Amino acid sequence: MLAPTWSPGPVADEKRRFVLAAERASLVLLEKPARVTPVWAYGGSVPGPELRVRRGEAFTVRLENRLSQPTSVHWHGIRIDNAMDGVAGLTQDAVPPGGTFDYSFSAPDAGTFWYHPHFRSWEQLARGLYGLLIVEEDEPPAVDRDVAWIADDWRLEVTGLIDERSFGSMRDASHQGRLGNWLTVNGLTEPQIPVRAGERIRLRCVNVANARVMAFDFDRQKLRPSIVAVDGQPVAPREPDRRGLELAPGQRTDLIVDVLEAPGGRIPVYEVSTRERIESAAFKVEDAPPLRSRPLTESVSLPANPLARDLPLEDAQAIPMLMEGGAMGGLGEASYKGKMLDIRSLVAEGKVWSFNGIVGMPDQPLATVSRGRTAVIDMINRTAWPHAMHLHGHHFRVVERDGKAVTDAPWRDTVLVARQEKVRIAFIADNPGKWLFHCHMLEHQAAGMVTWIVVA
Ligand code: C2O
Ligand code: CU
Numbered sequence: 001m002l003a004p005t006w007s008p009g010p011v012a013d014e015k016r017r018f019v020l021a022a023e024r025a026s027l028v029l030l031e032k033p034a035r036v037t038p039v040w041a042y043g044g045s046v047p048g049p050e051l052r053v054r055r056g057e058a059f060t061v062r063l064e065n066r067l068s069q070p071t072s073v074h075w076h077g078i079r080i081d082n083a084m085d086g087v088a089g090l091t092q093d094a095v096p097p098g099g100t101f102d103y104s105f106s107a108p109d110a111g112t113f114w115y116h117p118h119f120r121s122w123e124q125l126a127r128g129l130y131g132l133l134i135v136e137e138d139e140p141p142a143v144d145r146d147v148a149w150i151a152d153d154w155r156l157e158v159t160g161l162i163d164e165r166s167f168g169s170m171r172d173a174s175h176q177g178r179l180g181n182w183l184t185v186n187g188l189t190e191p192q193i194p195v196r197a198g199e200r201i202r203l204r205c206v207n208v209a210n211a212r213v214m215a216f217d218f219d220r221q222k223l224r225p226s227i228v229a230v231d232g233q234p235v236a237p238r239e240p241d242r243r244g245l246e247l248a249p250g251q252r253t254d255l256i257v258d259v260l261e262a263p264g265g266r267i268p269v270y271e272v273s274t275r276e277r278i279e280s281a282a283f284k285v286e287d288a289p290p291l292r293s294r295p296l297t298e299s300v301s302l303p304a305n306p307l308a309r310d311l312p313l314e315d316a317q318a319i320p321m322l323m324e325g326g327a328m329g330g331l332g333e334a335s336y337k338g339k340m341l342d343i344r345s346l347v348a349e350g351k352v353w354s355f356n357g358i359v360g361m362p363d364q365p366l367a368t369v370s371r372g373r374t375a376v377i378d379m380i381n382r383t384a385w386p387h388a389m390h391l392h393g394h395h396f397r398v399v400e401r402d403g404k405a406v407t408d409a410p411w412r413d414t415v416l417v418a419r420q421e422k423v424r425i426a427f428i429a430d431n432p433g434k435w436l437f438h439c440h441m442l443e444h445q446a447a448g449m450v451t452w453i454v455v456a
Pocket of ligand 1: 074118250436440
């Protein structure tokens, strides 16, 4: 299969069973001249199949591992039954080559979620293993079409091969993580997405890159973008930031856009996180009469999910978390596998980051919270790098940044903590089990930025 492929649409049978085979496949990402990029893919396509389910409905996804290494699937952002969370080594054993695993669960919240391996994530995501999990609202909003916007940042060689030699690079791990050199949207290089004039589209944006924080400039005049959800959870409609719609690794944003360009026109969307404005994709307006004589003007809002309405902070359990290490971080020593190691010995183990002086997955959880109680995590980022902190099984709110109260922050599952910043988040620990809390810059995670919380 040489053509870049992307297969949206349901693949479940009538018993609501999906099959997700992790296997080898090929893409053509470099086109002039055309080069084949061997990848790892779910169902042979990158992104993997778009799984669509209804809120609250039970379904099963059978993972078939046709790779040469173990794997697992994590359902990012779903407030899921802990046994189905897919974290190899914590909630299940990794699925060996040739093995299968049935993930049976239901999703309590409607919204945009995604799936990816949770075993050697830094390699398996970089090779192409990811896909969207869409949980439909009981009454979906009135849009003409639902379109995915899955942004990835590949590190390719000029031959088109994935740069494998730099997997596990300590330079990447101690700096920003594995930044790539090739941007794709929906597994395609600069796709021209066909649209109709006057059309209203729900764009489901997700950043699946290992490490790059991206920002997209959706044309304000020609698309009139409006944010209606972040990390799967509805928000009151708001405009994206002037500097572009920022997405840290793991984060999602649902946008409503209206195509306000004449038939035959083209609306490029630029990635603007660096000094260059890179064309990431474009909407190509079909040469056909507009879908409606007057563009829609009433704003879309999504129905609320069954999350708690308030977040009682009095009597919350305080969980301090000091983040240290990395290049220019001055980490002297830290505890790794129960032993104090100096930085040299840590580097020799491939570890350079610590939470509360501990490197890597500790035997003991960061905290044990009793079910139903509010927990407040105080992150102090004493490093020279930003981190995209992701909590499994729950959504949280930022309640304070650098000592200043934040009111009205959206529910999120992944938050970007700037270098040297202090971010306080709060969540209601209402989902029992063992939940990972880690940096979604996957090289940081592999090099130490991972811990867990027990809800008992
Ligand atoms: Cu999207 Cu622990 O991961
Ligand atoms: Cu990080």
